[in-house]
Amino acid sequence: MPAVSKLVPEETVFFLCDVQTRFKNLIFGIDELVLTINKMLKVAKVLNIPVVVTEQNPKGLGSTIPDIDLPYLGPLLVATIEKGLFSMMTPEVKTILHERPQIRSMVLFGIESQVCVLQSALDFIEAGYNVHVIADGVSSSNKEEIPFALARIRQSGGYITTSESAAFQLQRDAGVPGFKSFSNVMKEEKDNTERTLQKLLQHRAVL
Numbered sequence: 001m002p003a004v005s006k007l008v009p010e011e012t013v014f015f016l017c018d019v020q021t022r023f024k025n026l027i028f029g030i031d032e033l034v035l036t037i038n039k040m041l042k043v044a045k046v047l048n049i050p051v052v053v054t055e056q057n058p059k060g061l062g063s064t065i066p067d068i069d070l071p072y073l074g075p076l077l078v079a080t081i082e083k084g085l086f087s088m089m090t091p092e093v094k095t096i097l098h099e100r101p102q103i104r105s106m107v108l109f110g111i112e113s114q115v116c117v118l119q120s121a122l123d124f125i126e127a128g129y130n131v132h133v134i135a136d137g138v139s140s141s142n143k144e145e146i147p148f149a150l151a152r153i154r155q156s157g158g159y160i161t162t163s164e165s166a167a168f169q170l171q172r173d174a175g176v177p178g179f180k181s182f183s184n185v186m187k188e189e190k191d192n193t194e195r196t197l198q199k200l201l202q203h204r205a206v207l
Contacts (some may be wrong), residue, residue, distance in 0.1 A: 005105065005130035005159060007169045013078075013096075013103055014044050014051040015088055017110025017117055021062030027111055028143040032196040034067050036137040036163050037109060039189045041069060043167045044076055046181050049107075052096060053080040054088045056116060086116045089123035097127075105130040107166055109137030113149040121153045131158040132166055136196045162201075164193055 016037060024030055044051050051073055053064060064070060070077055081092045088108075097103055106124050108131060110117060117138050124131045133153055140146050150160050161169075164186075171182045 005132070007105055007107070007132060007166060009047045009049055009170050011102055011104040012049055012170065013100070013106055014040060014049055015106050015108045015110070015120065016040075016051060016053045016064075016068070017088055017108065017120060018054055018056045018061075018112075019065050019068060019110050020055055020058065021065055023061065023111060023141070024065060026141045028139050028141065028146075029196075029199045030065075030139065032199040033111070033137065033139045034065060035189075035192040036134065036196045036200075037068050039163055039185070039192060040107070040109060040134065040137060040167075041073060042185045042189070043163075043170065043182075045073060046178065046185055047170050048076065049170070050076050050078045050100075052078050052088075052093060054083050054090070054093075054110075054116075055080060056083055056086070058082055086119045087123045088116065088120035089127065097129075103129070105132060107132045107134065109134040109163075111138065112140045112145070113138040114140055114142075114145040118149045118152060121158050122156055125153075125157050132161050133158055134163050134166060135160050136162050136193075136200045139200060162197070 019037060055064060078096060081090055083090050106129050108117060108121055121131045121133060135150060154160050
C-alpha cells in the first residue's frame with residue numbers, strides 16, 4: 001500500500017453500501033447520510049465515475065432508499081447487486097473489477113460502518129486496492145461504533161476522508177472545462193455539507 005494514494009477519476013469506482021428502506025428508522029443521522037450520498041452521486045455524474053450499489057438481503061431489508069437518486073446516474077450505475085455476504089466483495093463485484101483493470105481506488109460510503117463497510121474495506125484493501133472511506137458518508141444504528149470502525153480501516157491501510165475533500169481531489173484542476181459544473185454542485189451542496197458534518201462528525205474523535 002503506498003504511503004500516498006491520490007484519487008484519479010479514471011481509476012476510481014464509487015461503492016454505495018446497503019442503504020436500504022428497513023434501516024431508515026434505525027440509522028443515526030440517516031437524513032444527513034442520504035444528503036452526502038446524493039452529493040457523491042452528483043460528483044460521480046460530473047466526473048464520469050462509475051457507481052456500484054449493493055443491497056443486503058433486499059427481500060428482508062428492502063431496496064435502496066428511494067430518496068437516493070440512483071436513476072440520476074444513468075449508465076454510470078454499473079450494477080445494483082443483491083448480497084448475503086456482509087462484504088461488498090461478492091463474485092459479481094469481482095467480475096466488475098476484473099473487467100476494469102484500470103481501477104485502483106474505491107470510494108466507499110453507506111452502512112453499517114462496523115459491519116458491511118468495514119468488511120468491504122478490509123477485503124478491498126487485501127485485494128490491493130486503495131480504499132477511501134467517506135467519514136460523513138457512513139453511519140450505524142449505534143453511533144458509538146463508527147469511530148472504532150473507521151480507526152480499524154485506517155489501521156489496515158485505508159484512508160478516511162470527507163465528501164468535500166474526496167470530491168476536490170477527484171476534480172484536481174480549476175482550469176479544466178468541466179470545473180464550472182463541478183463548482184456548481186459544490187455551491188448547491190454547501191448548506192447540506194455543513195449540516196451533514198455537524199450531525200455526523202461532531203461527536204467523533206479525531207482519527
